[in-house]
Amino acid sequence: SQQGEEDPQALSIQEGENATMNCSYKTSINNLQWYRQNSGRGLVHLILIRSNEREKHSGRLRVTLDTSKKSSSLLITASRAADTASYFCATDAGSSYKLIFGSGTRLLVRP
């Protein structure tokens, strides 16, 4: 069964707008990661946030983690058409090396 569930399932925004995706999970974690998948390609790691961290930034990406609510959010600021992709959260399950992926959010950024 999936550990993480993303919300929304799909998101369509205009270039330049911000995109926010949410992830909820069920059991306690050590780390949470976000990945991007372009159509027809493999997943690419974006960012990792540890369970003792609340917020992390990387370029235009901002990730938050609320372990009390078992939820995380990914914010992409000033979106570009090239950000069009599916975004997945992944939580560890027993081992920090074993990841369970959520169902993903499909993001469409309209030029």
Add this chain to the structure above:
Amino acid sequence: DAGVIQSPRHEVTEMGQEVTLRCKPISGHDYLFWYRQTMMRGLELLIYFNNNVPIDDSGMPEDRFSAKMPNASFSTLKIQPSEPRDSAVYFCASSRSTGRSYEQYFGPGTRLTVT
């Protein structure tokens, strides 16, 4: 670095045939993962290895699936006999245990179609 290499990129086979998918992880990575992605079930972890040893195969759907890692630079996922419900994209990923990054590097995937 060439990244994770998978072959073939596309495979079309008939039900009942044996299918072998291949993966070459990134040099120096000691973890290797096999995933399956479908619209219905999303991205599922099938099995993963550490230092060529299978650690967790609880995601392998049934005995028709088997995976091996004879050395640090090669792994195979075999389906015998294949069934139409095995149609999916199969990804291989690798990771290294040093540095606590836990980041996984994915290959381009093998799209399997079983008719």
